[in-house]
Amino acid sequence: MASPITSTTGMGSGLNIGSIVEALVNSDTAAKQAQITRQTTNNKAYISGVGALKSALAAYQASMKKLNDSAAPSFNAYAASSANENVLKATASNTAVPGTYEVNVSQLATGSKVASRLFATADGGAATPIPKGDLAIEQNGKTYTVSIGDGATLQSVRDSINDALAVNGISANIINESGGARLVLGSTTTGAGSDIKVIGGATGISIDGTKPMATNGSGYISALAQDAKLTIDGLAVTSKSNTVENAISGITLDLVAVSSGAATTKVTVGANNDGLKASVQQFVDAYNTMVKAVNALTATSTDANGNTVLGSLTGDATTRSLLADIRSELATIGSGDRLTSLSQLGINTQKDGTLEFNGTKFTAAMNDKKLGNEVQELFTGTNGVFERMNKAIEPYIKTDGVLTSRANNLNALQKRLDQQQEDLDRRVELLTASLTKKYIAMDTVVGKLKAQANSITSIFEAITAQQRNS
Incomplete structure (x- = not known):
């Protein structure tokens, strides 16, 4: 914006030329300045809102990706534990079977x-x-x-x-x-x-x-490469690797050291209800964090003075469409045999769009209905919750997606507004200079006229005084 006009008083006229010029300039440019200011404020709010929306969606996708990590899969129905992790460690997949096993490691793979x-x-x-x-x-x-x-x-x-x-x-x-x-x-x-x-x-x-x-x-140098050798409940097993997969169905054994003589290490496999509950809670928390962030961007509130305060994306059609697309996936029926909906696990939508997780209903689904081994399929399987969610989000967040296009348009508009502001600032400067020059010229003329008037007055006063003295 242009610099404020300096207040100056005319030497000839005694008028405040600066104030007069400022008033005239404002009357000419105030409407345009108000328009640019209003549009700039709104546009920058939209730019900030779109950026925050993309960040919220990216964080939600990252949370789902972490829960869907094939190297450390979540939603396993079973958990395995080793009585001696200095000898071997055990992990279970969703296809494991509860039970206990005695393992002796006689040789590590090299x-x-x-x-x-x-x-x-x-x-x-x-x-x-x-x-x-x-x-x-x-x-x-x-x-x-x-x-x-x-x-x-x-x-x-x-x-x-x-x-x-x-x-x-x-x-x-x-x-x-x-x-x-x-x-x-x-x-x-x-x-x-x-x-x-x-x-x-x-x-x-x-x-x-x-x-x-x-x-x-x-x-x-010391020996030929060799296989790992172990026994599981007395049955001999060999493995090319120290990571022994499916020697016990659905269980992976990571061999760490050779057992002490004939000593065995007990491997226990049981239901992973606590782990499942923790994974489901992580999903609910990630979803709620995203929804709360979007709600904050679209909310309408009142400040301390009772004025209405709008969020940066309040009333935005794109954001409403996005939320509708994501929420619709919560109600979509999955492809499982018995577990087909989130509500069966105690997950329900609340009035503000966030999810509520009912632990009691979840426990009943695990213990009474025995749905544990279907939880993984519901979330991470083909056309599962994560796949559907990502498909709903992807059109908005991808490189050439809706939000990127929206951000590009908003940034282009901001450049146009910045140019309009520069043009208006130049007009203010030119108009100020022109009006100031004219008023100074007028002030100079007034000053000369006053000087002439004063000179004439002095002449008449001198003539009057001379007549009085004669």
Whole structure:
């Protein structure tokens, strides 16, 4: 906006030129200024509201994504516990069966660790020159090729292997021992038969990981890669990995250490009612947080002076449509056999649009109706609550969605309003300068006329005085 007009008093006329000019300028621009101010205030409120709405929806989606994490699934009907987590840990899926199991771990799965021949040099071996060629590294029937260029050293060979094969779980390093250095390769892949072999050709680096390392030769360092071995209720089980899945239906065992002799660790599987309740409560809380945020944006309230205060999106059709789309998904019937609606779990909509979670009704659904193993399907299954909610939200929040388009239009309007304000400010400045110049000119004329009047008055007074004295 233009700077305020300075109040100045005319020397000739005695008029407050600044006040007069300001009044004239305001009478010419006040209506337009009021319009721009009103539109700018409203538009900025809409911009802020749309941003807050997008943030609320994004937070709600993030909460649903966390509850739907496949690596740590929520809504499991069963929970597993281990009596000794120093030996093994247990987790249950939604397909588990209640029961107890005695587990003894006799052997952990290990990966392959092999070493090259000894490179004996005065500098310790890391800078040993390596001829140009290709390394063919074999594991589990797969062959990976690493090209070694001119001027290579044992250290650069190590770096080339790590750059090329880290994604495959194969890594290399250099171990300096008495008399020289060896290139050592290891793998995160475990299980019998996963031993590493290296065919180096011209490079001179060849390792048969199925044979023990000789004094200065290559081979496996301490032992071949091996499977995990355990018994479950006395029944023998082997596993390529220390993560043993479905040896017990619906249970994953993470092996940590070998059992002490014949000692067993009890694994207990039971209903996960408390975990289910906590997951459902998290969903209800996330939904309510989103709804309360939207309600605040669309609310109408009264301030201390009794004036009506509108939310930044009060009366906004887009927001009303969004809420209607989301709320309709709460009442949609799911595809489960017996559990098909949120109300069966004690989840109901309140007058303000938030959800109420009735713990007593939920407990009855778990204990009396035995609906626990269908809760996961209701929320995370195909066409479940989360999938439907995300489909309802996505048209609004996606990159080229409704809210993004709305924000772009509002930002474009704000640019136009800013330009209108700049144009009006220039008009105020030009009109102020023009009127001020005219009034100063008028003041100068008035000042001259006053001076002439004073001069004439002085002449007549002098003539009168002379006549009196004659």
